Each structure stands twice: as C-alpha cells, then as structure tokens.
Amino acid sequence: MMAWNDILEEINHCNKCGFCLPTCPTYQITGNELASPRGRIAMVEALAREEITVGNGLDEALSYCLDCRACETACPSGVQYHKILEAGRQRLWSERPASRTYPWVVRQALNTVTRPKRLARMTWVARRLKKLPLPRALKQFTPMLAHTAPLPSPLPDVPAPQHAVHFFEGCIMSAVFPEANQSARYLLQTCHVAVSSPQGQTCCGALHWHAGEIDTAKKLAKQNIAAFEVGSDFIVNTAGGCGATLQEYKHLLADEPLWAERAERFSQRVKDWSTVFLAYGGTVSLEGQGEHVTLQNSCHLVNVEKAGDDAVAVLERVNNQAFTPLRSQNMCCGSAGTYNLEHTEWSLKILDQKMDEVDSMGPDRILVNNPGCHLQMQWGTTRRPSTAAVVVEHLATYLYRAAKTAYNSSKQLDSGKVD
Numbered sequence: 001m002m003a004w005n006d007i008l009e010e011i012n013h014c015n016k017c018g019f020c021l022p023t024c025p026t027y028q029i030t031g032n033e034l035a036s037p038r039g040r041i042a043m044v045e046a047l048a049r050e051e052i053t054v055g056n057g058l059d060e061a062l063s064y065c066l067d068c069r070a071c072e073t074a075c076p077s078g079v080q081y082h083k084i085l086e087a088g089r090q091r092l093w094s095e096r097p098a099s100r101t102y103p104w105v106v107r108q109a110l111n112t113v114t115r116p117k118r119l120a121r122m123t124w125v126a127r128r129l130k131k132l133p134l135p136r137a138l139k140q141f142t143p144m145l146a147h148t149a150p151l152p153s154p155l156p157d158v159p160a161p162q163h164a165v166h167f168f169e170g171c172i173m174s175a176v177f178p179e180a181n182q183s184a185r186y187l188l189q190t191c192h193v194a195v196s197s198p199q200g201q202t203c204c205g206a207l208h209w210h211a212g213e214i215d216t217a218k219k220l221a222k223q224n225i226a227a228f229e230v231g232s233d234f235i236v237n238t239a240g241g242c243g244a245t246l247q248e249y250k251h252l253l254a255d256e257p258l259w260a261e262r263a264e265r266f267s268q269r270v271k272d273w274s275t276v277f278l279a280y281g282g283t284v285s286l287e288g289q290g291e292h293v294t295l296q297n298s299c300h301l302v303n304v305e306k307a308g309d310d311a312v313a314v315l316e317r318v319n320n321q322a323f324t325p326l327r328s329q330n331m332c333c334g335s336a337g338t339y340n341l342e343h344t345e346w347s348l349k350i351l352d353q354k355m356d357e358v359d360s361m362g363p364d365r366i367l368v369n370n371p372g373c374h375l376q377m378q379w380g381t382t383r384r385p386s387t388a389a390v391v392v393e394h395l396a397t398y399l400y401r402a403a404k405t406a407y408n409s410s411k412q413l414d415s416g417k418v419d
C-alpha cells in the first residue's frame, strides 16, 4: 500500500470537477454524493487529515464501491482512484476488523476458488440444486452457477503456427465455462497461434485482493509468475477480471525486491485473448446466424486492460448478424467479484437498470467476456419473463461458432452444394 503522504498527493490531483459522477453505477442508483467517486475521495482525504475517524459513514462509503474503475477512465486529471480506495479500506479494516467480516457465502467463495477439486464439486452440486425446490435466498444464486454448455471440437484445417502464447485458465473459467476457454484456444489456433497451458498456474487472486486478503493474493501471484516464467510469449486469458489482476501484479508486488522485476515482466505479457485474435486473426472468416446480439464488456477489461474496444472490433468482424451495443456496454453489471453476494440489493438495482436496456432492445444473445458478468447477466435474464429466453454466452463461444459456420459454408461452396 502507498504511504499516506503519497495518497494525499494522489488526492490532490482531484479538482472535484465531478466528471466521474455520471459514470459511477452506485451514484447512478442513489444520487448520493457519498456513493460517488468524488465523495469517497473526500472521505478518505478527511480520514488521512485526521478530520474524521473510521466511523462517520466511511465503512458504508467505501464498502459499497464496486471498484469497477469507470471513474478513472472518465477522470480528465488522471486520478488513480483505486489506490485511494485501497488505502482507505486498509485503514478501515485495520482499525475496525469487524467491518471486514463477510457473509458465509463470500467466505466459501474465497476458500473455494483456489481449490480446483472443491470448485468442481460445488459446480456439480449447483447444477443439480437448480432443479430442487430451495428457499428463495438460496435459489436466487443457483442460475449463476448452474451454467452448462457442450465442449467444442477442434476447428478443421488449422494452419501451421507462426506465434505462440501461454494460456491462463482461470479458476471459475475452467470450472464453470470450460467451453469458452476451449473456444478461445481453437480460435487462436486458426490464426497461426500455438497455445500451451503451463502447469502449476492457479487462481489469479482477484477476489482475495479486493477483499483485503493481500497475503493470499501475493502468494497466488507468485505461484502464477513462477508457472509462466518460461518463454516471453503473451499470456492470454478469457476473463477481464483475471486479466486486469494479472496485469496489476506489478503493483501488488512492487514493494518486494525479489519479485518486483519478475512481476513487471509477467504483467507486460498479459493480453486478453480477443486482443491477440484481433492482431493475428484478420483472415479468419466469421459467419453469424442472423441473430441480434449485444455485448456486456467486462469493466476491468475496459478500465484496467483498456482492451474493451478490441472485443467490439472482433465482434464487428462477424457477417450475417445484427450487433447493437448496449448504451451501458462498458459499465459494471453489479457483479464485481463478491459484491453481488455482499451487497445484493445494490447489485440488483444496477443489474436491473442494465436489464431494462436489454429488455428494450430485445436481443437474441448477450455476449460477455468475464465469468462474473456471465453469471450476473444470466441471473438478470431469469429475473423477468420478457428476457428469460435471451441467451448469455461468452464472446469466444459465439465467435467459435461463427468461425465454424463460415468454414462449413466455404466447404459447401467448394463442393458445389450451395449456389
């Protein structure tokens, strides 16, 4: 964590202009200054100057922030809000440890994501629980975990590789959405990219870092850095939240002399899979099935990795589809790690705003690029009959099908079966 003097210097960059306010989901749903970036910065400043103590509403102000970082993208002064938030939360948690106790379900999530076998077991159970008559409090979460989709088969006529990447699996992506990871792998192979998955990799640590469990986050970061150290190729992934965390290892380990340089090198290699596909996949044909699709971009992909436009550009390359971006495409869906479990009421208000927009557009599919957004949007569609038929799907899964359709069409044309 930065020293308080440095935090105050960062805070001094904020000129209180308020440009960030309209981009902040919690300000949008409350209209309350204390639920806005400017209000939260003011609270941390008052704390740093010892004008307030850790009571005085600081807990509410800071814990209800999604850490989506839309305010950073909007800020004309380049204020690094997340550093101010992290300093405020650390101080709060150190002085009031009780403010850091999580609901049981969050504790289970933190304990599970680093244990692949346990995560696989829980996913299996969730898929079965979906069919049982559960109490509403539990039932509301089962659509989020009960996702199933068939695994894709390799795309034919894969060209010889000219590039190589290492694939970061991700704990939730590999347990709950293996079809999306596999689709991304096959798509990269069609654009001359050899894909390998190093042994020894683990959860990125995002949930622990955001929950203030810095020691666990650092331990996971070191394990990943060591696992991917061989080679200098890109490290690709299919989850905006994980990708952003991997890119930020350089900050997480900046004060550890033995790891800082290794973390910097690691972070520089991290790319979203769509960025690599966009760079190398220019000749891959993509054919949709005449559907109306929209995209919910991961806020960390947009605001931290700055790669949200790559996802849009890849999607725009698909023929025979109608793509209408959500007006709020780059705004957080309310999932935000464990936010939807800790602050369910606010999370649902943010989600319902998004679903109002989906409802008015009437798409066939909502495409996503992060597991938290996937589960959250799936939850959103099931909350009202008018959107219950909308399919939520990872962008890679959709594009894999588009590549396969284009390939099959070209073969039919070659064999004269189609005019």
Ligand code: SF4
Binding pocket: 023, 024, 025, 026, 027, 035, 036, 037, 040, 064, 065, 066, 067, 068, 069, 070, 071, 072, 081
């Ligand atoms: S990180 Fe997101 S929720 Fe938090 S203050 Fe910034 S825009 Fe608002």
Ligand code: SF4
Binding pocket: 013, 014, 015, 016, 017, 018, 019, 020, 021, 037, 038, 071, 074, 075, 076, 077, 078, 079
């Ligand atoms: S964080 Fe940036 S955009 Fe928000 S009030 Fe401060 S200077 Fe303005």
